Amino acid sequence: MSGLADLERDAAQHGWLVSPGFIDLHAHLREPGFEESETIATGARAALAGGFTTICAMPNTEPAIDSPGLVAEVIARGAAARAARVLPIAAITRGRLGKELADLVELAAAGAVAFSDDGAPVSDGQLFRNALEYARASGRPIFEHSQDLALTADGVMHEGVVSARLGLPGMAAAAEETAIARDLSLARLAGGRLHLSHVSTAGGVELVRRAKSDGLAITAEVTPHHLALTDEWVAGSRAFAWEDGGDRATPYETSTKVNPPLRTASDVRACWAGLMDGTIDAIATDHAPHASTRKDVEFQEAAFGISGFETAVPLLLAGVAAGWGTWDRVVEALTTGPARVLGITLPENDRVVIDPNAAWTCDAAALVSLGKNTPLLGRALIGRVVACAVDGELRFDLTRIAAS
Amino acid sequence: MTWQRRHVLATDDWSRAEIEQVLDQTGAMVEVLGRPIRRTPALRGRTVILFFAEASTRTRVSFELAAKALSADVTNITASGSSVEKGETLRDTVRTLTALGGDVIVMRHAASGAPYFVAERTDAAVINAGDGWHAHPTQGLLDAYTLRGALGDLDGRRIVIVGDITHSRVARSDIDALVPLGATVTLSGPPTLVPSAWRCGMTPRGTTYEPDLDRALDGADGVIALRLQKERQHAGLLPSIREYAKTWGLSEERVKRMRPEAPVLHPGPMNEGVEIAASVAHGARSLIETQVTNGVAVRMALLYLLAGTPEQVA
Amino acid sequence: MVGIRARGDLIATRLHEAIRRNENVDVPLGSLDITLYRDDLTRIGHAPVVRESVIPFSIDDRIVVLIDDVLFTGRTIRAAMDALVDYGRPRAIRLAVLVDRGHRELPIKADFVGKNVPTNLADDVRVQLIETGGADTVELVQAAAA
Ligand SMILES: [Zn+2]
Numbered sequence: 083m084s085g086l087a088d089l090e091r092d093a094a095q096h097g098w099l100v101s102p103g104f105i106d107l108h109a110h111l112r113e114p115g116f117e118e119s120e121t122i123a124t125g126a127r128a129a130l131a132g133g134f135t136t137i138c139a140m141p142n143t144e145p146a147i148d149s150p151g152l153v154a155e156v157i158a159r160g161a162a163a164r165a166a167r168v169l170p171i172a173a174i175t176r177g178r179l180g181k182e183l184a185d186l187v188e189l190a191a192a193g194a195v196a197f198s199d200d201g202a203p204v205s206d207g208q209l210f211r212n213a214l215e216y217a218r219a220s221g222r223p224i225f226e227h228s229q230d231l232a233l234t235a236d237g238v239m240h241e242g243v244v245s246a247r248l249g250l251p252g253m254a255a256a257a258e259e260t261a262i263a264r265d266l267s268l269a270r271l272a273g274g275r276l277h278l279s280h281v282s283t284a285g286g287v288e289l290v291r292r293a294k295s296d297g298l299a300i301t302a303e304v305t306p307h308h309l310a311l312t313d314e315w316v317a318g319s320r321a322f323a324w325e326d327g328g329d330r331a332t333p334y335e336t337s338t339k340v341n342p343p344l345r346t347a348s349d350v351r352a353c354w355a356g357l358m359d360g361t362i363d364a365i366a367t368d369h370a371p372h373a374s375t376r377k378d379v380e381f382q383e384a385a386f387g388i389s390g391f392e393t394a395v396p397l398l399l400a401g402v403a404a405g406w407g408t409w410d411r412v413v414e415a416l417t418t419g420p421a422r423v424l425g426i427t428l429p430e431n432d433r434v435v436i437d438p439n440a441a442w443t444c445d446a447a448a449l450v451s452l453g454k455n456t457p458l459l460g461r462a463l464i465g466r467v468v469a470c471a472v473d474g475e476l477r478f479d480l481t482r483i484a485a486s
Numbered sequence: 487m488t489w490q491r492r493h494v495l496a497t498d499d500w501s502r503a504e505i506e507q508v509l510d511q512t513g514a515m516v517e518v519l520g521r522p523i524r525r526t527p528a529l530r531g532r533t534v535i536l537f538f539a540e541a542s543t544r545t546r547v548s549f550e551l552a553a554k555a556l557s558a559d560v561t562n563i564t565a566s567g568s569s570v571e572k573g574e575t576l577r578d579t580v581r582t583l584t585a586l587g588g589d590v591i592v593m594r595h596a597a598s599g600a601p602y603f604v605a606e607r608t609d610a611a612v613i614n615a616g617d618g619w620h621a622h623p624t625q626g627l628l629d630a631y632t633l634r635g636a637l638g639d640l641d642g643r644r645i646v647i648v649g650d651i652t653h654s655r656v657a658r659s660d661i662d663a664l665v666p667l668g669a670t671v672t673l674s675g676p677p678t679l680v681p682s683a684w685r686c687g688m689t690p691r692g693t694t695y696e697p698d699l700d701r702a703l704d705g706a707d708g709v710i711a712l713r714l715q716k717e718r719q720h721a722g723l724l725p726s727i728r729e730y731a732k733t734w735g736l737s738e739e740r741v742k743r744m745r746p747e748a749p750v751l752h753p754g755p756m757n758e759g760v761e762i763a764a765s766v767a768h769g770a771r772s773l774i775e776t777q778v779t780n781g782v783a784v785r786m787a788l789l790y791l792l793a794g795t796p797e798q799v800a
Numbered sequence: 801m802v803g804i805r806a807r808g809d810l811i812a813t814r815l816h817e818a819i820r821r822n823e824n825v826d827v828p829l830g831s832l833d834i835t836l837y838r839d840d841l842t843r844i845g846h847a848p849v850v851r852e853s854v855i856p857f858s859i860d861d862r863i864v865v866l867i868d869d870v871l872f873t874g875r876t877i878r879a880a881m882d883a884l885v886d887y888g889r890p891r892a893i894r895l896a897v898l899v900d901r902g903h904r905e906l907p908i909k910a911d912f913v914g915k916n917v918p919t920n921l922a923d924d925v926r927v928q929l930i931e932t933g934g935a936d937t938v939e940l941v942q943a944a945a946a
Contacts, residue, residue: 488846511849514851524886
């Protein structure tokens with residue numbers, strides 16, 4: 083275990099930031115079923131390049147992770163990759179079809195750390211109530227993707243001035259807010275541990291804030307892209323929420339298509355405020371890699387999702403530099419926050435080392451993930467993960483990669 | 487002024503001078519179309535590909551006449567004749583279009599933004615002939631030309647656009663052509679068919695929203711009625727076509743609220759008795775037939791300007 | 801009388817006015833823009849402005865006099881004749897020019913010439929008119945001096 087001590091000495095010399103390894107509550111690793119987009123191994127390596135030493139794999143694979151055997155398989159493949167620690171999330175409902183509950187107790191026993199039908203909400207209120215109640219027996223939280231599907235029927239971006247201008251069907255903020263309101267009501271009724279995935283609207287943040295002040299034991303996460311980018315990016319802007327002007331890209335870039343959609347600057351502001359006052363517990367990437375065939379199409383046809391592991395740190399550092407948050411709180415939301423959501427203690431010997439001043443270009447070759455679908459592609463970013471250790475073992479070392 | 491644009495995808499970022507240049511060229515093209523022989527050799531040896539992934543006889547024929555009046559070779563790729571219906575991706579289609587070696591690709595597509603996708607991936611100049619709900623720039627320019635012909639200068643004029651604004655690429659392109667020329671635009675139509683942001687005070691520059699059509703028309707200098715797609719009723723956006731016609735249809739009575747002689751436009755094809763009364767469509771104020779002629783001329787002007795642009799403008 | 805834009809049409813207007821004053825005859829007058837008929841359109845790299853042509857009379861079976869300022873290679877006149885026949889079938893087309901500077905590239909000859917001016921190929925003949933904001937002058941700028 084010489085790695086860890088050397089690492090910390092090196093970091094101190096360079097003025098690099100050292101912190102416990104980051105935990106990502108929300109990642110799509112695509113295996114099994116969509117291995118051209120990502121595999122458990124490539125995803126786990128990309129996670130390390132982004133500073134995440136523990137990642138929770140979403141079960142919206144093909145087949146969906148809804149049986150103990152599949153949970154075990156994800157764990158086995160994750161361990162074999164010897165990169166980031168991979169924790170499986172299992173489906174709430176069989177086949178993620180939203181019809182009947184999966185065997186939540188057995189899934190937990192097999193190692194599922196949480197349940198989620200992410201990508202789709204559990205629209206049936208009674209079923210969702212049952213899930214919350216029954217999951218108490220498993221001791222695991224429910225991660226809910228809060229979206230009213232009827233309100234977002236054909237929507238492909240945030241509904242607002244930009245969608246009106248671009249002539250694209252919108253997804254109103256209200257579609258997230260009404261779903262969160264329902265989820266909170268049911269959590270109040272059912273008890274259990276509800277965790278809200280990727281909250282992206284000012285209204286959503288406010289609902290969570292009020293529920294928490296009422297004493298409801300819920301948790302919530304926000305993504306780095308919802309803490310930096312706005313719906314203007316769909317129209318070609320490349321200015322962060324706290325910037326004016328900047329360069330422009332072609333409008334309708336499918337790399338800006340993500341669900342929940344990129345919102346307005348005031349939503350971004352509200353997400354930071356929620357993060358800072360503890361309303362939001364965790365920052366999770368919603369890493370959603372896609373093969374180019376699913377993105378090299380018309381905007382309305384393109385798959386939702388941003389490849390997010392490797393750009394999280396520079397986005398968050400930029401927000402901190404702009405004065406919208408503090409680095410200490412960001413680190414909490416990447417470490418102790420998500421650990422509390424999962425009910426685990428921080429792995430003692432996981433570390434991430436960040437050079438906060440490193441300038442690098444986020445091009446396809448620089449990204450470890452198979453998913454090159456990020457609107458930051460080709461852009462100069464500041465701040466980069468230099469090294470990661472998992473269980474005291476140096477598993478990611480940028481200097482060595484650069485040398486080789 | 488030397489023409490600099492490589493593509494015509496939308497006019498939302500065009501200067502007033504650029505729009506005026508196109509309209510001035512359109513005037514010269516209208517004269518060409520009035521000659522006994524309506525064919526000039528300007529684009530001899532150039533190929534214009536008409537790629538229509540969504541059916542539209544009118545716009546396609548208009549572009550075809552425009553290209554032929556300039557002696558360009560015309561290749562038609564329609565949805566039924568191409569592989570679009572067989573599940574070929576737009577990326578594949580772009581490869582085919584590029585291989586065909588067209589100088590100009592005129593495209594109609596159901597997806598907003600599709601022309602940007604094509605323009606990024608081909609060497610040809612791209613003219614957007616309508617993309618989803620987004621833009622139909624040649625329609626916007628021909629409407630501006632038609633209104634300028636009827637009203638003279640558009641500075642300070644107020645034009646009403648009534649109908650299904652949300653789903654209308656014509657409305658967006660009319661705004662993008664008229665407002666830079668100094669006109670203001672009053673949008674009117676059912677609240678369910680106007681983008682929420684535009685109803686809540688965040689209308690595009692130079693425009694306002696007035697749900698009451700009578701009030702919108704009071705003293706206006708002209709009106710553009712949009713086609714109502716009858717499927718909007720089935721989507722739950724309208725209670726009935728009858729109520730729409732009564733509330734937002736252009737009746738003879740209503741039209742009189744505008745200034746005397748204020749013209750009536752419609753991009754066609756019309757649902758007479760729905761968004762426009764037959765007597766208005768064929769009445770003295772109607773410029774609907776003039777729009778058709780002007781449509782060919784404006785497309786000639788753009789084809790001429792684009793085909794005359796250097797191959798690689800930085 | 802049909803003047804070729806831009807400048808031939810101004811000379812045509814002057815001639816038209818002189819004929820009206822001296823002979824009391826109102827010869828039908830038009831102007832022709834030949835941009836769309838140029839044979840170098842695809843080579844010049846940008847689209848020159850097309851101006852409106854105005855020929856408010858039938859040219860069928862009539863004698864049309866084309867009027868231009870300078871006759872040089874003959875390509876402009878070729879384009880003008882192509883444009884003109886799109887308006888009808890004249891009995892004859894004649895050509896009147898202020899200056900013939902030689903160096904024809906096409907078999908074209910003027911019927912009426914104000915002045916023949918021998919030039920070198922690289923020289924520049926500049927016609928200024930009061931209507932274009934100058935004085936009425938014709939300048940021969942020799943290549944060496946230019
Ligand atoms: Zn989700």
